[in-house]
Amino acid sequence: MIDLSDKIALVTGASRGIGAAIAKELAALGATVVVNYHRNEAAAQQVVDAIAANGGAAVAMQADVSDFAQATALVKGVYKQFKRLDILVNNAGTTRDNVIMLMKEKDWDDVINTNLKSAWNCSKAAARIMMKQRHGRIINITSVAGISGNAGQTNYSASKAGMIGLTKSLAKEIGPRNVTVNAIAPGFVPTDLTNDLLEQVRDTVIELTPLRRLGTPEDVSALVAFLACDRAGFITGQVISVDGGMVL
Numbered sequence: 001m002i003d004l005s006d007k008i009a010l011v012t013g014a015s016r017g018i019g020a021a022i023a024k025e026l027a028a029l030g031a032t033v034v035v036n037y038h039r040n041e042a043a044a045q046q047v048v049d050a051i052a053a054n055g056g057a058a059v060a061m062q063a064d065v066s067d068f069a070q071a072t073a074l075v076k077g078v079y080k081q082f083k084r085l086d087i088l089v090n091n092a093g094t095t096r097d098n099v100i101m102l103m104k105e106k107d108w109d110d111v112i113n114t115n116l117k118s119a120w121n122c123s124k125a126a127a128r129i130m131m132k133q134r135h136g137r138i139i140n141i142t143s144v145a146g147i148s149g150n151a152g153q154t155n156y157s158a159s160k161a162g163m164i165g166l167t168k169s170l171a172k173e174i175g176p177r178n179v180t181v182n183a184i185a186p187g188f189v190p191t192d193l194t195n196d197l198l199e200q201v202r203d204t205v206i207e208l209t210p211l212r213r214l215g216t217p218e219d220v221s222a223l224v225a226f227l228a229c230d231r232a233g234f235i236t237g238q239v240i241s242v243d244g245g246m247v248l
Helices: 017-028 041-053 068-082 105-133 154-177 195-208 217-228
Strands: 008-011 032-037 057-062 087-090 136-141 179-186 239-242
Touching (some): 008 017, 008 068, 017 032, 017 041, 017 087, 017 217, 032 068, 041 057, 057 068, 068 105, 087 217, 105 136, 105 154, 105 179, 136 154, 136 217, 154 179, 154 239, 179 217
Parallel strands (some): 008 032, 032 057, 087 136
């Protein structure tokens, strides 16, 4: 049984989809969870209310984590309120898909900033706290697109590949202080972020997946929970695909 009692967790982009599932999973296992959101306060509060209804503890905190100052203030705010930070899940993400010839510069910048820069922003602030504690877990939600690439997603694939490089480098930097850094690479998981794409390629994706199904947010959140617990203390710098075997 995974026990996260007395742990403080911050999940970015946790008002919906995979982030919401991660927040609920960590709370169900005993962690107090900070549900970060950018714009949708009502959705974030629904996650907090669902956690409370299940006997868990959570609060919602607003911040645009792609902005360095806001991300830093968010992490500092968590530490000020709870006096520690044990788990950071860098989940905030977006897409702006198009072939490179038609992709606008803003589409590139928005995706790189939301997906990659936000992870760096939050990790920088959290690392200082976790190193002083001599304990911590940083878990980055990347994608199989960052491993194998995906046509029409040069921005998204680059951002997710960047998260993999961030994961490995940071694991080497802060491992001596007993802080682990790992990445999870989901395959195609139906969420608000991927629904438009999945409608076009759903059957093809299932055919290419050895387990012959799409993933679920809970498939991802289960692995986050394990990597966050004490039993995963000797796992760091790893990229683990949760994709039904699609990328082998």
